[in-house]
Amino acid sequence: MNVAIAADVKADQSATPSKNSQAQNGMDVLLDLVSDDLKAVNALIMKHMQSDVVLIPQLAGHLIAAGGKRLRPLLTLASSRLCGYKGDRHLGLAACIEFIHTATLLHDDVVDESDLRRGRDTANALFGNKPSVLVGDFLFSRAFQLMSRDSSLEVIRILSDASAVIAEGEVQQLMTSNDLETDRDAYLKVISGKTAVLFAASCQLGAVVADRPQNEADALEAYGQYLGIAFQLVDDILDYSAKQAALGKTVGDDFREGKMTLPIILAYEKATAGNNAEELAFWKRVIEELDQSDRDLDHAIALMHKHNALEDSMSLAREYVQKAIDALAIFPDSPEKNALVKAVEFSISREF
Amino acid sequence: MNVAIAADVKADQSATPSKNSQAQNGMDVLLDLVSDDLKAVNALIMKHMQSDVVLIPQLAGHLIAAGGKRLRPLLTLASSRLCGYKGDRHLGLAACIEFIHTATLLHDDVVDESDLRRGRDTANALFGNKPSVLVGDFLFSRAFQLMSRDSSLEVIRILSDASAVIAEGEVQQLMTSNDLETDRDAYLKVISGKTAVLFAASCQLGAVVADRPQNEADALEAYGQYLGIAFQLVDDILDYSAKQAALGKTVGDDFREGKMTLPIILAYEKATAGNNAEELAFWKRVIEELDQSDRDLDHAIALMHKHNALEDSMSLAREYVQKAIDALAIFPDSPEKNALVKAVEFSISREF
Structure with a gap:
């Protein structure tokens, strides 16, 4: 979903001015650097998502073939190059990572009864809950099949660890919703798990396939982790973005689910600190009781602006961007390092 | 679910006569043989299903800790012993297999909107769709985490292959429903995938950890595959069993979903061969259109009896039981071999 949003944002950038053009360039540097590798990864993805059970490639293709920026595979490709890797194991691993990511998207889109009413165009809405779950399972299994053939126990350890932490993060998110x-x-623990850990693994694998020392693997893991946190922070901010709304994109999905993302947490903190009974009652009604009417989203956004909640969230994202860039300090300058720096800058230049 | 039914059937057998006592003995021989190993496996299962995210052990425990016969782990334990294995890797692998099985049960119980109305006491009904999916993902990831630490790429290949085939079988089953x-x-392809392949892997792993020749791994894989097919055939027959109904157990779940199991396939074949317009119209209405009223299940069972569909299904199950036993022929007589033979006899002695 993150990737899809990133893609949407980018698609719109051709029509918007300088700041976004910069952002587009940020991703383009990375894309240009590994474009041949990325083509090879896309071919592997298409090849390995096939099955005699026709519904599987049909449903998987709905998400995978439809595009997305392949952000995580791009990170693996660039990290491998950064580490001087000359082989082709990174291609298969990048495909595995996209399969794991797609599986989590399919499972993330499985909704409880109440959400079906929104009629969103998810795989779940088109095909039903159960096929989405099972095709996610297939892609997840396929990822480990590919790893068992082309790779090492170390790689499997990293990606199975990441998968377990993703599931924990997702469950933790469910438990914090409406609370x-x-x-x-x-909140940071949730997004570290559900989003950042796969970014971290994607980057770390570059050092692992290139057989580089542990400090380089650790640096790339840290880079990915901080990038992932910044990326998810911006995603969560964009869900309350007036700009997004003006562009005709969905806004307020998190709000309608009562998801406790940072903008709400910060606005609620301020309401608590100011002992503002009206605001406290508002948040209690719309988030805890999920009793919402049409104009509540606008009011929530107004409260966020009143308390600088979106700006403060953005400041935190910028801190993580800087941490991500700093994590790359041990690597000498190179086109690959430059591309990774530009990519992380892109992650927060999506305007709100 | 299969294991749960087996457990239920066994629990009732104390009150029923000779044939069932035999069946109970069949499982008891296996249980007695590996009881210490099984205790160790249960301890590993409890240990590794833990997580700081409390909903995970809570929901997983609903299925795992509540029991079940641990049929698949038992097969790994007995197969390892049959192959003369003296180490303890088989314990961790047996736990992995139970995690994979539990993940598939959790995902299998995720239902579409229409099914929620039945209010069954599944994890899904108690906790909602999404936690069931995510906890399944956690257990599945945990299984591969454990494998990446304690095991070999060969083991990971076998269990990731099995997991992919299970998902394919489950999707195929969805596609054949109402058709x-x-x-x-x-039908045999569906049950080979969704059920038998994990039985096969559970047995095959015994030869793999013991580092036995390929022909022994193949023999155990075949044994497990045939046993799994027989087991699922009997499960599908029991869903139309008058005995089950008399015991107060659920009957007709498959019927209500329009699932195309062998009893329906055979009854429909006979209706087609006899060009019986009334029966053809009945099956079309209740299975394809899923337009069912209260007495349709009884009528379906009556048609199955009229056409010997349950008996013929049982004959096929017996054929697979014999194939399973024959597959063990390459192994010399031993208590382990005897226990595996008794276990397969148990799989069809659950009366209907």
Whole structure:
């Protein structure tokens, strides 16, 4: 879903001015650097998502073939190059990572009864809950099949660890939904798990396939982790973005689910600190009781602006961007390092 | 679910006569033989299903800790012993197999909107769709985490292959539901995938950890595959069993979903061969259109009896039981071999 949003944002950037053009360039540097590798990865993805059971490539293709920026595979490709890797194991691993990511998207889109009413165009909405779950399982299994043939126990350890942490992060997110006591530490733990850990693994694998020392693997893992956190922070901010709304994109999905993302956490903190009974009652009603009417989203956004919640969230994202860039300090300058720096800058230049 | 039914059937057997006592003995021989190993496996299962995210052990425990016969782990334990294995890798692998099985059960219980109305006491009904999916993902990831630490690429290949085939079998089953053109070959392909392949892998791993020659791994794989097919055939027969109904157990779940299991396939074949317009119209209405009223299940069972569909299904199950036993022929007589033979006899002695 993140990738899809990134793709949408990018598609619109041709019509918008300088800041976004910069962002587009940020991703383009990375894309240009590994474009041949990426073509090879896309071919592997198409090849390995096939099955005699025709519904599987049909449903998987709905998500995979339809595009997305392949952000995670791009990170693996660029990290491998950064580490001087000359072989082709990174191609298969990049495909595995996209399969794992797609499986989590399919499972993330499985909704409970109440959400079906929105009629969103998810694989789930088109095909039903169960095929989405099972095709996710297939892609996940396929990823480990490919790893068992082309790779090492170390790689399988990294990606199975990441997968377990993703599931934990997703479950933790469910548990914090509708719970106004969720604080920023709990939130950061959720997004570290559900999003950042796969970014971290994607980058770390570059050092692993290139057989580089542990400190380089650790540096790339840290880079990916911080990038992932920044990326998810921006995603969560964009869900309340007036710009997004003006562009005709969906806004307020998180709000309607009562998801405790940072903008709400910060706005609620301020309401608590100011002992503002009206605001406290508002958040309790719309988030805890999920009792919402049409104009509540606008009011929520207004409260966020009143308390600088979106700006403060963005500041935190910028801190993580800087941490990500700093993590690359051990690597000498190179086109690959430059591309990774530009990519992380892109992650927050998506305007709100 | 299969294991749960087996457990239920066994629990009732204390009150029923000779044939069932025999069956109970069949499983008891296996249980007695590996009881210490099984305790160790249960301890590993409890240990590795833990997580800081409390909903995970809570939901997983609903299925795992509540019991079940641990049929698949038992097969790994006995197969390892049959192959003379003296180490303890088989314990961790047996736990991995139970995690994979539990993940498939959790995902299998995720239902579309229409099924929620039945209010069954599945993890899904208690906790909602999404936690069931995510906890399944966690257990599945945990299985590969454990394998990446304690095991070999060969083991990971076998279990990731099995997992992919299970998902394919489950999707294929969805595609054949409500489709009266589904024939017995298509049905056997579905149950080979969704059920038998994990039985096969569970047994095959015994030869792999013991580092035995390929022909022994193949023999155990074949044994497990045939056993799994027989087991699922009996499960599907029991869903139309008058005995089950008399015992107060659920009957007709498959019927209500329009699932094309062998009893329906055979009854429909006979209706087609006899060009019986009334029966053809009945099956079309209840299976294809899923337009069912209260007495349709009884009528379906009556048609199955009229056409010997349950008896013929049972004959096929017996054929697979014999094939399973024959597959063990290359192994010399031993308590382990005897226990595996008794276990396969148990699989069809669950009366209907």
